[in-house]
Amino acid sequence: xxALKTFKEQTxxxxxxxxxxxxxxxxxxxxxxxxxxxxxxKAVADTGKKFFGSKFNxxxxxxxxxxxxxxxxxxxxxxLLEMGYSKEIVDSVKLLSKDTGLDYDANIQRIIAxxxxxxxxxKFCDNMMNYTGTKEGSKWTxxxxxxxxxxxxxxxxxxxxxxxxxxxxxxxxxxxxxxxYNNK
Numbered sequence: 001x002x003a004l005k006t007f008k009e010q011t012x013x014x015x016x017x018x019x020x021x022x023x024x025x026x027x028x029x030x031x032x033x034x035x036x037x038x039x040x041x042k043a044v045a046d047t048g049k050k051f052f053g054s055k056f057n058x059x060x061x062x063x064x065x066x067x068x069x070x071x072x073x074x075x076x077x078x079x080l081l082e083m084g085y086s087k088e089i090v091d092s093v094k095l096l097s098k099d100t101g102l103d104y105d106a107n108i109q110r111i112i113a114x115x116x117x118x119x120x121x122x123k124f125c126d127n128m129m130n131y132t133g134t135k136e137g138s139k140w141t142x143x144x145x146x147x148x149x150x151x152x153x154x155x156x157x158x159x160x161x162x163x164x165x166x167x168x169x170x171x172x173x174x175x176x177x178x179x180x181y182n183n184k
Contacts, residue, residue, distance in 0.1 A: 014084050016058065019065045022083070026073040033133075037072075040129065041065045047125040051169075060118045063092040067122050071097040088118075095119040096126075108155045112162050124159040127152045132173060149181060 023038045030037035045064035048056040056064075062085070069075050070093055080090045096119050099107055111119050131152035140148070153174065160170055 014062070016061055016065070019062050023065050023069065026069050026075055030072065037068075041067055043129050044122065044125045047128055048121055051125060051128070051165075052121055055117075056121060059086070059089055059092075060121055063089055063096070063118050064122045064125060066093045067096045067126060070094060092116055092119045092122070096122060104151055105154070108158055112158060117163070120159055120163055124156065124163060124165070127155045127159065128173070131156060131177060145181060149177060153177070 020038070020042065023041055024036070027037035027041075032040040041064060044067060045061045048060055048064050052060075066080065066085070066089070069080070070077055077090050077094050080093065081087070085093075095111055095114055095116055099110060102110065108123070111123050114120075131149065156170060159165075160167075
């Protein structure tokens with residue numbers, strides 16, 4: 001059995017659909033706004049595929065699906081390894097999990113400093129979803145919306161620079177957000 005587990009870790013034979021089923025279970029009972037929480041990591045993964053194309057490979061897609069598991073569920077990095085996820089995937093998920101001893105900007109800089117392209121792409125897409133997601137209907141104050149929007153914009157710009165994402169791709173998104181929240 002140990003040899004089989006090692007082989008699974010090396011080849012990451014766990015499929016995207018198996019990972020999707022797992023995150024539905026892992027995030028069971030959690031909500032992302034009005035939706036079951038698993039909708040968020042799925043949207044992050046789909047955004048990665050659309051935004052980065054073939055650079056956002058199977059491992060990146062799986063990391064996106066798993067990106068909040070260690071941080072927001074009882075599952076640990078050791079659990080993910082025992083389930084058969086590769087060390088590369090688990091290391092990326094660990095890197096994406098908040099270091100509670102650091103503030104938000106320092107966590108983003110820690111991800112960038114790692115040079116882990118998969119983690120940077122996933123964090124970029126996670127921030128894109130959080131940045132562009134509607135805050136209407138939430139209980140957030142205008143001040144909290146403004147703070148959140150500024151935080152994600154700054155993070156997106158830092159990650160975009162490191163990932164060589166052109167400003168031409170981000171400018172229309174920034175313009176949409178400015179229009180949405182500054183016309184209120």
